[in-house]
Amino acid sequence: MGGTSTANGTSPIPVIDFDRFLHGSSEEKKATAKQVDDAFHNVGFVYIKNHGIPQEQVDKCFDWSAKFFALPTEKKMLCPHPPGGSHHRGYSGMDVEKVSQNIYDRDEIDKIRTAIPDTKESFESGSVSDSYQPNIWPPPDVIPGFQPFMESFYLRCAALVHDVLRCLATALGMDPEALSDTHSEDLFQLRLLHYPSVPAKVLKEKERTRISAHSDFGTITLLFQDKVGGLEVEDQCHPGQFKPAPPVEGTCLVNIGDLMERWTNGRWKSTVHRVGEPPIIDGDMCMPRYSIPFFSVANLDTIIDALPGCWDEVSNPKKHETVTAGGYVQMRMEALY
Numbered sequence: 001m002g003g004t005s006t007a008n009g010t011s012p013i014p015v016i017d018f019d020r021f022l023h024g025s026s027e028e029k030k031a032t033a034k035q036v037d038d039a040f041h042n043v044g045f046v047y048i049k050n051h052g053i054p055q056e057q058v059d060k061c062f063d064w065s066a067k068f069f070a071l072p073t074e075k076k077m078l079c080p081h082p083p084g085g086s087h088h089r090g091y092s093g094m095d096v097e098k099v100s101q102n103i104y105d106r107d108e109i110d111k112i113r114t115a116i117p118d119t120k121e122s123f124e125s126g127s128v129s130d131s132y133q134p135n136i137w138p139p140p141d142v143i144p145g146f147q148p149f150m151e152s153f154y155l156r157c158a159a160l161v162h163d164v165l166r167c168l169a170t171a172l173g174m175d176p177e178a179l180s181d182t183h184s185e186d187l188f189q190l191r192l193l194h195y196p197s198v199p200a201k202v203l204k205e206k207e208r209t210r211i212s213a214h215s216d217f218g219t220i221t222l223l224f225q226d227k228v229g230g231l232e233v234e235d236q237c238h239p240g241q242f243k244p245a246p247p248v249e250g251t252c253l254v255n256i257g258d259l260m261e262r263w264t265n266g267r268w269k270s271t272v273h274r275v276g277e278p279p280i281i282d283g284d285m286c287m288p289r290y291s292i293p294f295f296s297v298a299n300l301d302t303i304i305d306a307l308p309g310c311w312d313e314v315s316n317p318k319k320h321e322t323v324t325a326g327g328y329v330q331m332r333m334e335a336l337y
């Protein structure tokens with residue numbers, strides 16, 4: 001089939017040329033939508049290339065991310081993530097960074113091993129017009145240019161989410177705008193993630209992963225990752241086994257979240273993924289990793305009832321009762337806190 005390949009021999013995730021959807025004939029659009037449909041059914045993940053976000057903008061976002069996380073902790077704490085789980089904006093830190101550098105002493109490593117709560121730090125931002133979760137920026141003089149760049153990158157990612165939703169609606173034989181229209185409130189979240197270099201033993205001996213196995217919450221997630229690798233995706237055929245989702249130059253990884261799995265009555269899979277043990281450098285230290293996920297969720301009043309083409313009375317009845325997107329999010333929050 002035109003426009004597909006896979007990331008490498010071990011990854012089941014296809015690489016799809018999204019330009020054929022964005023600028024192709026109506027036949028090419030449909031064929032690409034079918035490829036994406038199959039990928040989300042079989043794996044829950046797809047790499048898309050020629051997705052419309054210039055690589056140079058993605059590279060810039062990684063540069064800004066590195067610059068932000070390199071700030072001293074007290075500067076990063078000028079835009080702290082509020083406590084609790086309902087306002088996801090600003091900086092979430094960890095204690096690991098200050099103790100992870102140049103520590104080779106056995107006792108010290110043991111100490112860190114028990115002290116480390118998590119091996120990542122993050123910065124979240126959203127739409128400038130999101131009044132549920134207003135943005136929390138570092139003061140402009142701390143990192144001039146950061147906020148305007150993130151606001152512009154947010155818009156590019158949001159536009160890509162809408163294009164992917166058009167592709168998905170096409171796959172289901174719906175009006176191409178139908179799913180995009182349900183995301184008009186712009187309730188998206190741009191996350192910068194940094195997994196710092198820590199002693200490899202910390203991760204290995206505690207069998208910790210950098211981000212433990214989870215599925216995403218919302219409708220779809222975009223993910224940009226650096227060249228370090230480490231992302232792993234659960235094998236649908238062998239639950240509990242994970243396969244690498246290596247970085248593929250010039251692509252964006254797209255995956256299905258729980259809300260979309262429910263909405264499609266299980267046709268598209270919200271696949272469990274994690275970030276595993278990174279490669280080792282300097283004998284003892286592992287390489288840092290940077291990644292940029294972009295999470296999307298439907299407007300909160302959207303009725304989440306099995307979409308057309310995803311159910312029938314006889315052989316594929318609806319598996320879930322109808323909820324609103326907002327009701328679903330709240331239900332998940334209540335289970336968490």
Ligand SMILES: O=C(O)CCC(=O)C(=O)O
Pocket residue numbers: 191193211216223225231273274275290291292293
């Ligand atoms: O760092 C990564 O590549 C994975 C991030 C992720 O899965 C998440 O934040 O939900």
Ligand SMILES: [Fe+2]
Pocket residue numbers: 214215216273
């Ligand atoms: Fe995730």
